Amino acid sequence: MLSLILILFCSLFFTGILIRTKSIASGRKGPGILQPVRDVIRLFKKGSVYSETTSIIFRIAPSVYFASVLMACLVIPFGPYKGIVSFNGDFIFFAYILALGKFFTIISAMDTGSSFEGMGASREALYSMFAEPAFFILIGSFALLTGNTSFYNIFSSLHLGSSITYMLGVLAASVLIMIAMIENSRMPVDDPKTHLELTMIHEVMVLDNSGFDLGLILTAGYIKFAMYGAIISGFFISGFSLPWAISVFILIQALFAVVAGIIESFMARFRMSHNPQFILALSSVSFLIFLGVLLVLEKFV
Amino acid sequence: MNFLTIHNQQSVPFYDIPEMTYREFLDGNSSFIEGDRDRHCVLYFGIKEDVYLRLICCIADDSTHNINISSTSVKLDAILDSFSATNLAFEKFEREIHENFGIAYIDHPWLKPVRYPVNGFDKSAKMSEYPFFNIEGEELHEVGVGPVHAGIIEPGHFRFICNGEQILHLEIQLGYQHRGVEQLFLNKTKLLQRTILAESIAGDSVIGHTTAFSYLFESLGGIAVGREVLIARTIAQELERIAIHTGDLSAICTDVAYQLGSSVFGRLRTPIINFFQEWCGNRLAKGMIRVGYNPYPLTAELIKRLNEVLNAFEPDFSEMGLEISKLPSILSRFERTGMLANEQLASIGTVGMSARMNAVERDIRVSHPYGVFSELDHEPIIKHHGDVYSRVRIRREEVIQSIAYIRRMIAMISEESASYIPSFKLRSNMFSISLTEGWRGEICHAAITGDNGDLIHYKIKDPSFHNWLALALSVRNNEISDFPVSNKSFDLSYCGHDL
Numbered sequence: 001m002l003s004l005i006l007i008l009f010c011s012l013f014f015t016g017i018l019i020r021t022k023s024i025a026s027g028r029k030g031p032g033i034l035q036p037v038r039d040v041i042r043l044f045k046k047g048s049v050y051s052e053t054t055s056i057i058f059r060i061a062p063s064v065y066f067a068s069v070l071m072a073c074l075v076i077p078f079g080p081y082k083g084i085v086s087f088n089g090d091f092i093f094f095a096y097i098l099a100l101g102k103f104f105t106i107i108s109a110m111d112t113g114s115s116f117e118g119m120g121a122s123r124e125a126l127y128s129m130f131a132e133p134a135f136f137i138l139i140g141s142f143a144l145l146t147g148n149t150s151f152y153n154i155f156s157s158l159h160l161g162s163s164i165t166y167m168l169g170v171l172a173a174s175v176l177i178m179i180a181m182i183e184n185s186r187m188p189v190d191d192p193k194t195h196l197e198l199t200m201i202h203e204v205m206v207l208d209n210s211g212f213d214l215g216l217i218l219t220a221g222y223i224k225f226a227m228y229g230a231i232i233s234g235f236f237i238s239g240f241s242l243p244w245a246i247s248v249f250i251l252i253q254a255l256f257a258v259v260a261g262i263i264e265s266f267m268a269r270f271r272m273s274h275n276p277q278f279i280l281a282l283s284s285v286s287f288l289i290f291l292g293v294l295l296v297l298e299k300f301v
Numbered sequence: 302m303n304f305l306t307i308h309n310q311q312s313v314p315f316y317d318i319p320e321m322t323y324r325e326f327l328d329g330n331s332s333f334i335e336g337d338r339d340r341h342c343v344l345y346f347g348i349k350e351d352v353y354l355r356l357i358c359c360i361a362d363d364s365t366h367n368i369n370i371s372s373t374s375v376k377l378d379a380i381l382d383s384f385s386a387t388n389l390a391f392e393k394f395e396r397e398i399h400e401n402f403g404i405a406y407i408d409h410p411w412l413k414p415v416r417y418p419v420n421g422f423d424k425s426a427k428m429s430e431y432p433f434f435n436i437e438g439e440e441l442h443e444v445g446v447g448p449v450h451a452g453i454i455e456p457g458h459f460r461f462i463c464n465g466e467q468i469l470h471l472e473i474q475l476g477y478q479h480r481g482v483e484q485l486f487l488n489k490t491k492l493l494q495r496t497i498l499a500e501s502i503a504g505d506s507v508i509g510h511t512t513a514f515s516y517l518f519e520s521l522g523g524i525a526v527g528r529e530v531l532i533a534r535t536i537a538q539e540l541e542r543i544a545i546h547t548g549d550l551s552a553i554c555t556d557v558a559y560q561l562g563s564s565v566f567g568r569l570r571t572p573i574i575n576f577f578q579e580w581c582g583n584r585l586a587k588g589m590i591r592v593g594y595n596p597y598p599l600t601a602e603l604i605k606r607l608n609e610v611l612n613a614f615e616p617d618f619s620e621m622g623l624e625i626s627k628l629p630s631i632l633s634r635f636e637r638t639g640m641l642a643n644e645q646l647a648s649i650g651t652v653g654m655s656a657r658m659n660a661v662e663r664d665i666r667v668s669h670p671y672g673v674f675s676e677l678d679h680e681p682i683i684k685h686h687g688d689v690y691s692r693v694r695i696r697r698e699e700v701i702q703s704i705a706y707i708r709r710m711i712a713m714i715s716e717e718s719a720s721y722i723p724s725f726k727l728r729s730n731m732f733s734i735s736l737t738e739g740w741r742g743e744i745c746h747a748a749i750t751g752d753n754g755d756l757i758h759y760k761i762k763d764p765s766f767h768n769w770l771a772l773a774l775s776v777r778n779n780e781i782s783d784f785p786v787s788n789k790s791f792d793l794s795y796c797g798h799d800l
Contacts, residue, residue: 026564115444119466119781188630191558196785198446199556268559268630271638272466272782 003078003230006246010253011219011226012037017254018225021261036222043215051208053113061108062213068101069220069227076230077152079237079245086152091139094151095132098183101220102128109205116197120204123272127189127201130279131182137286138175141168141293155234168292169235175285177256180228182279184221187264189275199272229253302329304360304369309669310516312523312733315749318357318372323381326373330358331387339363341650341663343736343745345384345394346760347402352377354402359734359747363668368734377402383409390650393766400426416476416799420484431474436462441469444781448477455795459784466780471773478799486748486759492518492592499746500587503763503797508534508541509739510761510797511590513746516671517735518592521750522725528673529714530595535672536607536710537577537586539703542740544573546696547618549792553693554625556786557634565621569614576610579603593723604711611704622697635690639775639787642687649774650767653742654695655791659687665738673713677706687775692790699740727754739764741794763797 016033023030032038050059075090077083087093106125109117143149145168146157158165182189185202197204206217233252237245270278294300303319321329334340344359353374360369375381383406384391396415398404403422406412414421417428441464448456456477462470482502489495499514500507512534519526548570554562574584581589581597589597599607625631641651643659656663664681666674682698684691727750734747742764751757772791776784 022560026560027568028564115442118442119444187558193560194556194558196556198444198784199782264558265560268554268557268628268634270630271634272780274633 001084002081003076003083004073006078006249007073007076007223007226007230010229010250011222014225014229014253014257015222017257018261018264021258022265025262025265036218040215040218040222043218044212046211046215048209048211048213051112054108054111054208057104058108058111058208059213061104061111062209062216064104065101066216066220068097068104069224071097073223073227073230075151076227077155077234078230078249079234079240079242080156082152086150088149088153090150090152091143091154095135098224099128099132105205105217112208114208116200116204117207119198120201123201124185124205127182127275127279130276131179131282134175134279134282134286135179137283137290138172141286141290142172144290145293145296151231151234155238158235158238164292164296168289168296171285171289171292172235173232175282175289176228176232177259178282180225180232180256181260181263183228184225186260188267188269189278191269225257226253229256232256302333302371304333304371306367306369307734308366309368309665309671310520310733310735312520312728312731313370315730315732318370318732320355320372320374323356323373323375323379326356326358326371327382327384330360330371331384333360333369334388334390337362338647338661339668341652342388342390342394343368343743344734344747344760344762345391345398346747347398347404348749348758349377349402350374354379354398354404356398357732359745361669361736363662366669368669368736370732370734375404377404380405380407382407385409389648390767392649393770414476416479418476418479418481420481428474428476431458433460433474434462434470434472436470438464440464457795461781461784463781466782468776468779468781468784471776471784473769473773475769475795475798478796480796480800482800483759483761487756490755496591497587500590502761502800503765503794504585505545505794506541506739506741506744506763506797507586508537508590509737509741509744510746510763512538512672513735513737513744515590515592516737517733517746517748518727520733520735521727521731521748522593523728524593524723524725526593526595529598531672532710532713533595533597533599534590535674536599536707537580537589538672538737538739539707539710540573540577541586543614543700543703544570544577545740545792546700547573549789550622550625550693550696552792553689553786553789554631556789557631559625559628559631562621562625562631565617569618569621572610572614576607579606593725599711599714604714607707607711611707615701615704618700622701625693626697632690634783634786635693636686636688638689638783639772639779639790640686640688641771641775645774646687646771649770651771652767653738653764654692654699654740655742655764655768655771657681658684658691658695660685663743665736665743669736671735671737673710676713677709679706689786689790727756729754741765741792741797742768761800763794763800765793765795765798768793769798 013033015036020030072094074084075094106121109121142154146154148154190201233249237248305318307313340360340362343361347354347356354377355372355374357372383395385395386408395406395409399412400414400421413432441462444461446459448458458474460472461468485498486495499511502510547566551563551566577586578584646656646659646661652663660683666679667681682695684695729750729752731750737744745762747760748756749758776787
């Protein structure tokens with residue numbers, strides 16, 4: 001329960017901090033931290049417009065997507081506290097409930113029949129496919145290290161003691177940051193600010209969504225960011241007492257947002273054809289973590 | 302071949318233009334251009350004379366600084382051999398003649414409409430029935446963009462034929478902005494109306510088009526303007542180049558999502574156009590160039606301000622320019638994107654910056670100098686790769702070059718010119734052609750006067766007229782997601798093309 005509350009709380013500020021960091025980096029004052037939330041509230045007050053060529057899929061997809069993200073949040077623990085749902089193998093549930101939401105956004109984009117959205121859908125499907133092994137090798141390695149298969153058990157039995165386990169924690173955090181950037185369609189893989197349909201990935205898929213539906217999709221995006229932040233902080237907060245753990249959690253989330261903002265400010269996005277290479281490289285970093293775990297467990301003869 | 306040879310911005314009696322049979326005209330001009338890179342057609346157009354069509358062809362020779370003019374008369378229902386069969390640079394001109402007068406060409410490679418003008422020959426031709434090129438294939442898909450765009454840009458339709466993410470073919474259909482500017486020049490008889498019309502041809506090349514217009518009218522009226530006016534116009538021309546190049550660099554950075562470059566270049570453009578505001582009261586320099594005189598002389602105070610603006614601009618611009626030339630993520634987007642070979646550029650008649658990006662030397666400032674450019678010993682900046690990065694580097698270096706020229710021109714100013722409005726009348730039965738180098742490239746205006754000194758024909762050619770095809774060819778085999786940055790690096794004009 002605590003983790004869900006903290007994730008929802010952090011999601012209120014996450015995108016705001018990110019946008020503010022970008023504004024300051026480019027010498028502008030920028031909007032208030034809560035502006036993304038205000039935008040969403042405005043959208044929730046509006047009705048939606050539906051194209052005549054779309055079917056029921058287009059109408060239910062935003063709700064399915066939003067629900068899938070919330071469901072995924074349920075399994076994430078917070079330090080010594082279990083998530084609302086916790087069972088052996090819940091990280092697989094986590095990955096595929098997110099995939100279900102993504103599947104619905106993809107078919108709803110195809111449903112509109114627009115050539116732009118089809119293009120975006122094919123890109124999104126491709127990149128998620130490449131990002132999947134990175135996530136599973138990473139979490140799988142930690143499952144092997146701790147001998148557990150649920151998020152709660154993995155995190156609570158993870159004791160960062162020796163220098164090699166700290167290395168693993170840092171590597172894992174960096175892989176997860178990049179996976180979060182990919183899954184949330186941020187730079188350097190996707191550019192959320194662009195107005196050019198031809199270069200978009202996620203934005204182009206939700207071009208036809210409006211009003212309440214768009215509000216749901218944006219909110220899901222904000223929550224998703226904080227959710228990945230929660231997984232990252234899971235690697236580091238297991239040893240702290242509760243007040244400290246909460247402060248460190250919020251600090252890590254804020255730091256994550258600032259890092260994401262700085263990445264977006266000072267580099268150009270990748271050429272589309274370089275994206276798969278980049279995402280596959282994450283899998284190889286995960287594989288490095290796997291080898292590190294084998295080393296720690298002295299499985300090497 | 303019997304040409305009438307004139308200089309840039311020189312007037313000649315219209316009836317002095319030699320007239321020949323179409324066969325002589327075709328062979329003579331074709332062989333004149335053939336094999337000589339310095340010779341290119343700057344204007345080829347038709348004027349209706351009863352049942353005949355007078356075709357006038359102006360070929361600029363960059364090495365001799367001359368423009369060679371010849372003409373022919375053909376019947377309106379004639380079926381002709383085309384120039385385009387041997388020289389692709391004529392392709393657009395002949396399509397225009399075909400569209401306006403219904404002249405049929407037997408061996409034109411692709412005789413499709415240019416812009417569907419309302420006064421065109423075939424009144425039934427509709428934009429919605431534009432004959433797009435088609436490729437059938439199981440794995441191919443078409444992506445249509447526009448004519449209404451998401452950004453604040455002008456209307457134009459782009460149709461891509463793609464294999465997955467790869468562009469096989471791009472066809473660009475324009476004409477949505479057609480306002481009948483050339484006809485309006487004849488309808489509006491007051492000089493001020495015509496000047497304002499010239500300012501409105503393309504909003505980003507106000508100085509380029511208005512100076513071309515002014516030099517043309519001064520030549521037709523037989524008046525000479527003072528040296529101070531020439532210096533002020535040339536300074537304005539270079540300032541416009543700085544402003545638009547800087548703005549384009551910002552937009553190119555935006556298209557690759559490089560926020561720092563986008564905001565720094567965006568900020569740097571502002572003081573330059575604000576200086577125009579201080580100078581003449583308009584940030585786009587509308588109202589500044591007038592025929593025969595300079596309504597806003599550069600006072601000592603303005604010159605001091607200009608120096609301040611440039612001194613503040615240059616270090617920041619150089620620093621950011623250096624930054625984008627060494628940032629790996631930027632280079633990976635710019636290099637080898639939107640490439641065109643030197644032969645392609647030369648054969649389709651590309652002009653200006655887009656030609657110079659791959660060693661095709663087209664720069665009116667050196668080949669047909671006007672204003673005070675002959676005193677500046679201008680050396681065009683030439684690049685050799687033809688990709689987005691070449692276009693970025695040309696912009697970077699031209700801005701630095703223009704700043705140096707402005708500083709030299711400021712030193713040339715000796716006294717403030719008296720501002721007086723000369724009274725003049727256009728000379729009758731004259732032909733004149735005026736070329737200027739706008740930031741995009743060669744801008745060409747030509748006019749013919751009638752018996753009582755009225756305009757009977759006005760013709761405009763914006764650099765975008767030819768360069769759009771360069772864009773369409775450059776994106777072949779690129780990823781479709783690289784199209785926006787290629788497009789922005791050319792930054793062509795819709796309204797300048799559509800007229």
